[in-house]
Amino acid sequence: xxxxAPVGGRSAQLKHTGLRPGWTTGACATAATTAAYTALLTGxxxxxxxxxxxxxxxxxxxxxxxxxxxxxATAAVMKDAGDDPDxxxxxxxxxxxxxxxxxxGVVFRAGPGVGTVTRPGLPLDVGEPxxxxxxxxxxREHVAEVAARHGGAGDVEITVSVDHxxxxxxxxxxxxxxxxxxxxxxxxxxxxxxxxxxxWIDSIRRGVDVARAAGRTHVAGCTGSTSEKTVVALYGLPxxxxxxxxxxxxxxxxxxxxxxxxxxxxxxxxxxxSKLAAGHMDLHSARSQVDKGFLAELxxxxxxxxxxxxxxxAANTGLAALQSCAAHGVPLGDLVAATARDQALEVxxxxxxxxxxxxxxxxxxxxxxxxxxxx
Numbered sequence: 080x081x082x083x084a085p086v087g088g089r090s091a092q093l094k095h096t097g098l099r100p101g102w103t104t105g106a107c108a109t110a111a112t113t114a115a116y117t118a119l120l121t122g123x124x125x126x127x128x129x130x131x132x133x134x135x136x137x138x139x140x141x142x143x144x145x146x147x148x149x150x151x152a153t154a155a156v157m158k159d160a161g162d163d164p165d166x167x168x169x170x171x172x173x174x175x176x177x178x179x180x181x182x183x184g185v186v187f188r189a190g191p192g193v194g195t196v197t198r199p200g201l202p203l204d205v206g207e208p209x210x211x212x213x214x215x216x217x218x219r220e221h222v223a224e225v226a227a228r229h230g231g232a233g234d235v236e237i238t239v240s241v242d243h244x245x246x247x248x249x250x251x252x253x254x255x256x257x258x259x260x261x262x263x264x265x266x267x268x269x270x271x272x273x274x275x276x277x278x279w280i281d282s283i284r285r286g287v288d289v290a291r292a293a294g295r296t297h298v299a300g301c302t303g304s305t306s307e308k309t310v311v312a313l314y315g316l317p318x319x320x321x322x323x324x325x326x327x328x329x330x331x332x333x334x335x336x337x338x339x340x341x342x343x344x345x346x347x348x349x350x351x352x353s354k355l356a357a358g359h360m361d362l363h364s365a366r367s368q369v370d371k372g373f374l375a376e377l378x379x380x381x382x383x384x385x386x387x388x389x390x391x392x393a394a395n396t397g398l399a400a401l402q403s404c405a406a407h408g409v410p411l412g413d414l415v416a417a418t419a420r421d422q423a424l425e426v427x428x429x430x431x432x433x434x435x436x437x438x439x440x441x442x443x444x445x446x447x448x449x450x451x452x453x454x
Contacts, residue, residue, distance in 0.1 A: 101161030102140070103266025104172055105214030106132060108239045110140035111174035113221045114154035118147050119176055120229040124154060130221055132269035133213065134304075143171055151177040160271045166250045167262065171242040176222075176235050183234040185219050192244020193264060198257030200399025202441045209253070209263040210239055212441065217269070239264055257395055267441075268304045280330040286322045287334050293319050298340050300324040300331040302347030305443045310346045313437065313445075326351070329360025332426040339430045342451065345423060346437040349412055349446050350397030355436075356418035360426070369397040374411065377418065381409045401446060412438050412447025420449040429454045 114128040124147070127139035144155035153175040160168035179186065189195050189208030196203045202212055218237055226233035241247070244261035248254065253263060283300075290298045297314065300322045301307040307321055324331045328345065335343055345352070350369050357373045375383075375392040378400075383391065387407050394400035404411035416436040423434045431454065438447030 099161040101159045101165070101168070101271035102138060103214075103269050103271055104158060104167055104170075104241070104262065104264045105211065105217060105266030106130065106138070106269035107140065107156040107158045107172040108174055108210070108214055108264050109217040109221055109269070110138075111142075111154040111156045111172055112176060112218045112237050112239075113225060114140075114142055114145070114156075115152040115174050115176040116222055116225045116231070116235060117229065118145065118152040118154070119150075119178065119235075120225065120231045122147070124152075128154070128156075130217070130269075133217070134268055134270075136270070138269075144173070151175055165271060166247055167241075170244065170247060170262075172264075173240045173242070174218075175238040175240070177238070178232075179234040179236050181232055181234055183236075185215075185222055185233070186236045187215060187218075188236060188238040189260065190238040190240025192241035192247075192261040193239050194244075194248060194253050194258035194261040196257065197259050198395040200394060200396035200402070201256065201258070202398070208239070209258045209261070211263060211265050213267045214264045279325060280327055283322055283324055283327060283330050284334050287331075287338055287340070290320050290322070291338060291340060295320040296341040297344070298322055298335075298342075299344040299346055300328065302326070302351050305441065306346040306348065306437070306439055309437060309439050309443050309445065310344055314344065326361055328355050328423075329426065332360070332423055335432055336427045336430045339432050341431070342433045342435075343423070344435050344437060345419065346439065349401055349415060349438040349440060352419045352436060352438050352447075353397050353415045355422055356415045358422055371397075371400060374400045374415075377414045378404050378409050378411055381411060381414050383407065383409045398440065401440075410447070412445075413449070414447070416447040416449040420452055424452065424454065427454065 110128050110130050114124050118124040124145045126142045129139045140156045143157045146153040155171050155173040158170045187208050187210050194209040196207050223233050241262050248262045298320045299310040357370050371392045375388040378391045379388050390403050391400040416438050420434050420436040433451045433453040435451040436449045440446050
């Protein structure tokens with residue numbers, strides 16, 4: 080019997096770590112919302128409640144609490160972050176669903192323990208509850224499905240709350256970002272990918288080995304699922320050419336230096352890759368930060384005057400700095416991508432690898448791109 084061909088890509092890396100994945104706050108809020116709205120329409124809470132995640136997984140969540148009253152229902156799910164050292168592991172995520180007049184659509188509110196956006200530069204407007212775009216979309220889709228199944232109109236108010244969320248949020252970056260009053264409801268895939276540094280770096284190395292064994296000459300190191308979709312769309316790369324590098328850019332570069340491929344694309348969020356451009360090899364928020372002063376200097380190189388440079392240096396987030404530059408015709412995204420590429424080439428130390436860098440926003444839109452460059 081012939082040996083089974085090696086399988087690469089994101090799912091293979093996760094399997095190789097031996098770590099158990101978990102569920103995001105967005106997935107938990109969606110499950111709680113689905114259960115609560117079902118109870119509003121039928122009188123019964125589904126327990127466990129099953130939802131469909133953006134990549135097609137269908138996890139089931141046990142309800143930790145439920146309450147049905149006239150015109151509203153509340154359900155709660157306890158977050159399981161798997162083997163990830165997530166500060167929200169074990170938190171109780173509640174969703175209260177209330178029927179609204181016809182034509183109201185789906186309205187989101189921040190309950191106790193969920194923050195409110197108070198500064199620009201985030202993917203939500205100032206004054207909005209800190210429930211990110213993908214979780215909002217997941218909740219809208221599940222409300223529509225429940226409405227279609229049980230004869231509802233789908234016009235509801237969803238209030239998401241997190242028990243002790245304001246206290247937990249003090250251990251996050253939310254206060255510095257101007258998200259006040261609690262946590263953010265996050266997640267682009269619904270799945271928490273656990274990161275043990277040693278296990279994940281080992282999985283990156285295995286990913287490179289699998290790609291080389293399969294004869295791939297072009298691989299891509301991606302910070303997450305959004306950037307992974309972007310490089311697939313740009314280059315048509317197969318799964319076994321995709322490296323889920325997470326925050327470990329240095330691990331990818333150092334291993335590729337010793338085990339070269341002809342071309343390496345690095346793709347990730349603008350803010351993360353601005354850290355690589357500034358010389359950081361570990362892009363995790365706990366170990367490196369976006370340097371707005373560095374971004375201001377790059378903006379000057381791109382033609383920004385001192386007023387704009389000062390605006391960039393004082394920006395609340397990397398995204399806000401990017402938006403300010405875009406409004407003035409300064410290509411900060413391209414400058415970050417080119418500088419990150421040059422930093423990558425320095426780490427590669429002349430290895431025969433051509434590198435290009437692609438910066439994306441949270442929606443996967445390309446906001447910066449370098450030309451390919453070799454040693």
